[in-house]
Amino acid sequence: MERRRFLGRMAGLAGALVLTGCDRLSRTTWFPPILDRAETLTRTVQRLITPRNALAKEYTEKDLSPTFRSNGTAEPDDEDYLALAQGGFADWRLSVGGLVEHPLELSLAELRAMPSRTQITRHDCVEGWSAIGKWTGVPLSAVLARAGVKPAARYVVFRCADPMDDTDDSNYYESIDMVDAYHPQTILAYGLNGAPLPVPNGAPLRLRVERQLGYKMAKYLMSIELVESFDAIAGGKGGYWEDRGYEWYAGI
Amino acid sequence: MPPNEVAVPGRLYKRHSLAVRVMHWINVVAIFVLVMSGLQIFNAHPALYWGESSYTGAGPIWEPGRFPGWITLPGAQWLSMGRRWHFFFAWVLVINGAAYVAYAVASRHFKRDLWPARGEWRTVGRSIADHLRFRHPGGLEATRYNVLQKLAYVGVVFAVLPLLVLMGLGMSPTFDALVPGWVELFGGRQSARTLHFAAGAVVVAFVAVHVFEVFVTGAWNNLRSMVTGRYRVPPERAP
Numbered sequence: 001m002e003r004r005r006f007l008g009r010m011a012g013l014a015g016a017l018v019l020t021g022c023d024r025l026s027r028t029t030w031f032p033p034i035l036d037r038a039e040t041l042t043r044t045v046q047r048l049i050t051p052r053n054a055l056a057k058e059y060t061e062k063d064l065s066p067t068f069r070s071n072g073t074a075e076p077d078d079e080d081y082l083a084l085a086q087g088g089f090a091d092w093r094l095s096v097g098g099l100v101e102h103p104l105e106l107s108l109a110e111l112r113a114m115p116s117r118t119q120i121t122r123h124d125c126v127e128g129w130s131a132i133g134k135w136t137g138v139p140l141s142a143v144l145a146r147a148g149v150k151p152a153a154r155y156v157v158f159r160c161a162d163p164m165d166d167t168d169d170s171n172y173y174e175s176i177d178m179v180d181a182y183h184p185q186t187i188l189a190y191g192l193n194g195a196p197l198p199v200p201n202g203a204p205l206r207l208r209v210e211r212q213l214g215y216k217m218a219k220y221l222m223s224i225e226l227v228e229s230f231d232a233i234a235g236g237k238g239g240y241w242e243d244r245g246y247e248w249y250a251g252i
Numbered sequence: 253m254p255p256n257e258v259a260v261p262g263r264l265y266k267r268h269s270l271a272v273r274v275m276h277w278i279n280v281v282a283i284f285v286l287v288m289s290g291l292q293i294f295n296a297h298p299a300l301y302w303g304e305s306s307y308t309g310a311g312p313i314w315e316p317g318r319f320p321g322w323i324t325l326p327g328a329q330w331l332s333m334g335r336r337w338h339f340f341f342a343w344v345l346v347i348n349g350a351a352y353v354a355y356a357v358a359s360r361h362f363k364r365d366l367w368p369a370r371g372e373w374r375t376v377g378r379s380i381a382d383h384l385r386f387r388h389p390g391g392l393e394a395t396r397y398n399v400l401q402k403l404a405y406v407g408v409v410f411a412v413l414p415l416l417v418l419m420g421l422g423m424s425p426t427f428d429a430l431v432p433g434w435v436e437l438f439g440g441r442q443s444a445r446t447l448h449f450a451a452g453a454v455v456v457a458f459v460a461v462h463v464f465e466v467f468v469t470g471a472w473n474n475l476r477s478m479v480t481g482r483y484r485v486p487p488e489r490a491p
Contacts (some may be wrong), residue, residue: 007471019327026333028327038340046426054429057436065307114414122304124425124442126331128297129306130441211426245332251426252339 003109013077032245043249053084056160056210059085059120068123068192070200073172075162076162076220080228084161089204094188098157098225108190114138114146117187125214126246135208136191141182143224149178153226156181158207161220166241174218175230175238175248176209188221213250215241259395259485267395267483272361275352276478282345283338283455290323290452292334295319300449313446353409364404365397369435372399388469391488401465404458412454419448422456 015057020248025031076082085091089108096104118136124129140156181184187208190197197203202219216239230236235243242248259265268276271422298319299312306312325337356362370373379400389398397405421427422435422444439446466474470486477483 007475017455018284019322019325022288022337023326026330032333032336035336036341037344038336041343046424046430050430055432056425056429057302057432065305066309069307079471106281111424122425124423124441126335128445129299129301131307132305134457162465166452177374211429215427233305241332245336245481247332247335247339252421252424 003239011211013084013115021202036247039247042252046249046251050211052179053184054211056121057134060124060132061120063132064134064193068133068201069131070131070198071125071127071214073162073164073219074200076160077159078163081161081220085199085203090158093225094202094205096143096147096225097223098227099150100144100226101150102146104143104147106143110225111138111143111188111190113143117184118191119161119185119210120185121185121208121209123129123214123217126241126250135187135189137183137187137189137205137208138193140186140188140207141184143188144181144226147226149226151246152179152228155224155227155230155238157227157230157238158218158221159223159225160218161222168236172218172220172240173232173234174207174216175227176207176216180209180212183209183211211251215239215246216250259392261391261487262410263480265395268481269359269361270481271355271359272352272449273478273481275348275355278344279352282341282348283324283327283459285341286345287456288323289334289337289341289454290449291319292324292326292329293331293338294449295324295329296331296334300446301442302439302446304441305434306442342417342420345413347412348487349409349417356409366402366409368399368402368406375399376403383440386468390486392485393481394469394486396398405459408455408458412451412458416448416451416455419444420450423448 006084048049093105093107094111096106115138116136117139118134120132120134121131123131146158155175155177157175158173160174162172164170164172176186184209187206189202189208190205191197192201202221205221206219207217207221232237234240237243238248239246268460295318297306298315298317299306300314301308301312302309303310318329324334326333326403353362356366376399379398382398388394419438423441428435428441435441435444438447471486473486
């Protein structure tokens, strides 16, 4: 009986120590990078076994969510953006630059005149929920083809109109690699469920990367930049949430 | 005194191989971390749904609210850190589990100790009654797993944990693109999330019963056998 009580107490004590230990490890600088090796492993394995152009499942009209949930920014807190929205985005331009042969400034009308793709896909948020929407937009590959990507380019960086806090330069941004950039379902969407993209969902233009989680699909796009590395951009992790500890590779 | 290879009541004998002991404790750590970081991830959207999407107009099938911080990892609301722990130890669980299955089959541990023998299936009813009355075998009988124990181990290793991993992967948008339509066999992505949670609950229930049995059948003896490999065979039970 003594032994049993002793064992029980030891187990309780060990449990408490392990818990505080795990919390403390999470706050060190050296431990999380060890956990992050799993991200590299997951990305490598998923990329290895998934065909480059394997498509995310496409659904039918009857699967559509009645309203497509807005998450994160619902209306950018930015005067310039609000002025553009006031004018129906007539003066909005998407700039395409960085490692390209021909930098571009594309209006919404020009984007709509380009080849388009409509897809009904499932949006999976990192929080755990899913919603299904019908997206219409121009394949990113078409925009990249027009700009002429230089061979040194390895990532596409998306810069957004929405500041995430009061500090300067807190705007949302994201990045994907060339595998996802040229994927047939990677589009710059200007339409949702047959109507122009609403402001809460990222008007006038948002990214769709259907084989990754929602936070990769930047809203309120202002510019696209082809880069060799994103080390020097903001926190250096390739995205707003990535700079705050989320995985750059959000395929899982 | 070196442990006996053959079991004699009242004496120590070698019960668990080094491989089984090492993999068992790796598993303890992995499941501990996976359950707690899993609850952390659940807390980011504490509702479960059936079907492909969460927004069909039907609403959630279960909405328990957030789990308290003392059973989540990390303790505070911190989704990104929970995911990092979860995916690291998911790999640990999968690699350790694959190694265990390979070992169990190759060493005949599976056939010898885990899969119920032909005549054993008929003893399930009696075994349930014995468990409910806390009647535990003594003597040499205690050196073999009883039929319920075998079924629990086989069920967790070959059914619950594989389902758990598969449903975890079912939540991965890249994995869903790899094999189109497979996650629909389980009802869709949100169903996969719900089943992942349910299978996790089964694992927690298994661990609770397992630890309970470890205690009521001789905590020290059982614990030693899983650390040093040596188990003292209990004396024959009086009839």
